[in-house]
Amino acid sequence: MGTPESTTTGRTIRGRAAGLTDQPLTLLTVAVFWTWLVVRWTNDFLLDGALIERNTSFFPTAPFESVASTLGSLASSLGPVGFPVGWVAGFFEFLAASIPYLPQLATGVWATILLTVLGIALGFFIAVPLSVARVYGGSATRSVALGYTELFRGTPLLAQLFVLYFATPLTAIIRELPTVGTGFIPAQAFWVAVIAFMLNSAAYQSEYIRSALNSVPEGQLTAARAIGLSKVDGIRHVVLPQGLRYAIPGWSNELVYLIKYSSLASFITVRELFERTDAIASETYRYTELFVLAGLLYLALVLSASLLMEYVEDRVAIPGLGTTSR
Amino acid sequence: MSPPLLELDDVYKSYGEEQVLSGVSFEMDAGDVDVVIGPSGSGKSTMLRCVNRLTEINGGDIYLDGDCITDANTDVNELRKQVGMVFQDFNLFAHLTALENVTLGLRKVRGMDKAAAQEKGYEHLEQVGLLDQADSYPAELSGGQKQRVGIARALAMDPKLLLFDEPTSALDPELVGEVVEVMRDLAAEGITMLVVSHEMGFARSAASDIIFLDDGRIVEHGPPEQLFENPQAARTGEFLSRLTHEGE
Numbered sequence A: 001m002g003t004p005e006s007t008t009t010g011r012t013i014r015g016r017a018a019g020l021t022d023q024p025l026t027l028l029t030v031a032v033f034w035t036w037l038v039v040r041w042t043n044d045f046l047l048d049g050a051l052i053e054r055n056t057s058f059f060p061t062a063p064f065e066s067v068a069s070t071l072g073s074l075a076s077s078l079g080p081v082g083f084p085v086g087w088v089a090g091f092f093e094f095l096a097a098s099i100p101y102l103p104q105l106a107t108g109v110w111a112t113i114l115l116t117v118l119g120i121a122l123g124f125f126i127a128v129p130l131s132v133a134r135v136y137g138g139s140a141t142r143s144v145a146l147g148y149t150e151l152f153r154g155t156p157l158l159a160q161l162f163v164l165y166f167a168t169p170l171t172a173i174i175r176e177l178p179t180v181g182t183g184f185i186p187a188q189a190f191w192v193a194v195i196a197f198m199l200n201s202a203a204y205q206s207e208y209i210r211s212a213l214n215s216v217p218e219g220q221l222t223a224a225r226a227i228g229l230s231k232v233d234g235i236r237h238v239v240l241p242q243g244l245r246y247a248i249p250g251w252s253n254e255l256v257y258l259i260k261y262s263s264l265a266s267f268i269t270v271r272e273l274f275e276r277t278d279a280i281a282s283e284t285y286r287y288t289e290l291f292v293l294a295g296l297l298y299l300a301l302v303l304s305a306s307l308l309m310e311y312v313e314d315r316v317a318i319p320g321l322g323t324t325s326r
Numbered sequence B: 001m002s003p004p005l006l007e008l009d010d011v012y013k014s015y016g017e018e019q020v021l022s023g024v025s026f027e028m029d030a031g032d033v034d035v036v037i038g039p040s041g042s043g044k045s046t047m048l049r050c051v052n053r054l055t056e057i058n059g060g061d062i063y064l065d066g067d068c069i070t071d072a073n074t075d076v077n078e079l080r081k082q083v084g085m086v087f088q089d090f091n092l093f094a095h096l097t098a099l100e101n102v103t104l105g106l107r108k109v110r111g112m113d114k115a116a117a118q119e120k121g122y123e124h125l126e127q128v129g130l131l132d133q134a135d136s137y138p139a140e141l142s143g144g145q146k147q148r149v150g151i152a153r154a155l156a157m158d159p160k161l162l163l164f165d166e167p168t169s170a171l172d173p174e175l176v177g178e179v180v181e182v183m184r185d186l187a188a189e190g191i192t193m194l195v196v197s198h199e200m201g202f203a204r205s206a207a208s209d210i211i212f213l214d215d216g217r218i219v220e221h222g223p224p225e226q227l228f229e230n231p232q233a234a235r236t237g238e239f240l241s242r243l244t245h246e247g248e
């Protein structure tokens, strides 16, 4: 008698911590970024350049150039105290120099997003059975799942890409498929990269989901079994819906990592953001501008992903399940 | 004469070296309310879990309504539809509302459609006085309300037998009453219940029989008057007097 309520059942509903969604500047940046991307893609891929010719930027460079030169001469006339003005001038120079490359980079961003989203989404469907096998499987299934996870987490992603691309018949098989490499359906290297990211991400995601499943109290499955659900149904209807919610923060991490790691696909010729940047830079020798620009685009992608995951987390939040507290 | 609703026949259970149940036998008829008491570690929870086969026994037999439920070809999911269980720490499905907790089994085990399951779900929430909390999540309920949802969830499956494992011992004292009241109502409706509880008020007034379990053996089994007024075994008297002292 009088045992205090256990902490798992007595969890209280905590207010949502302040997140990115509460920062207007972030929201504005992401909104501008996506408006530009969507208009660009629509124009280039769907409307066949109806709004503006492909590879021609929406933004003219002339105004930025004139602002830059005005500020530049102002800075030099101010002498030694003019250096802050000089910086601003440099920024406008940077903008003017970057603008012509934006359209090509937008195409690279498309491939990066597609690569990341497909990799993580397809990986998820492998990760769920893997993690369930790790937590609830017999010793044989457990070892298989563990072996898979260790293999893909223990070897470099780049090596996995190379093996799939060069050492398996995958590339040849995909090349023969209809529509591959036509229109906005990327060429075979892209699909090999998707498969590599799927397999690799599944291993990482299964780790996040496994520890999330372990944090679902044992009594939940016991109660499910006690009303007559089979073990599989109990896992499906009771344990997973809770465990997957606990896994969301880890999942957001994985998404952010994959956005950046997807740049490795450039090594097998996938024309994603990093590859595009590198290609243009080696043609124009504008390395600094282009890689700063690419960095900013990656940053905008990561911010968008964080915002999206915050939204998802809020949408599926359930009082007491502890997903809303960060 | 119809067979007893529940019969345990010389049931043995051990965990490795540790003998937890050593030859437990008793019978219950439909409509009986038997209360199991005994010191911590005496095997009360284990005994309940053997009845719905959350735990497998090592020897003896258990019969439900005349059918042996401990042989190898018994469908445990079928058995568990007929034997409900209420847990000490509630174990409500944390991601589901009170109503969904009650209807999950109806939908996924009994295959009822959503509307029919909800209608039946509301009925059982009303039975435990929680119609107004149907849409609350477990974290939004008090301990007493959680346990009443736990009872409604078990009742919804229309079980032949309800098992209770210390249903009030995780509750703050002021919340015990509302749960005991629901259990009393069920007893009065003739629902067969096997209750592990040290809630002596309930045992005195609602139990058909009291079973005193100690060290995996039934030390004494009889109507409440016998155990409270005239215990046959010395250990029963000792245990009960300690219990009533603690309760005060």
Ligand SMILES: Nc1ncnc2c1ncn2[C@@H]1O[C@H](COP(=O)(O)OP(=O)(O)OP(=O)(O)O)[C@@H](O)[C@H]1O
Binding pocket: B015, B020, B038, B039, B040, B041, B042, B043, B044, B045, B046, B047
């Ligand atoms: N899954 C298990 N594995 C190993 N030993 C167990 C397991 N479950 C219970 N036991 C042991 O069996 C014995 C009886 O446990 P049980 O939970 O049935 O006792 P109880 O009478 O319900 O006690 P309490 O009043 O504390 O709930 C204890 O010694 C316990 O350690």
Ligand SMILES: [Mg+2]
Binding pocket: B044, B045, B046, B165, B166
């Ligand atoms: Mg117990």
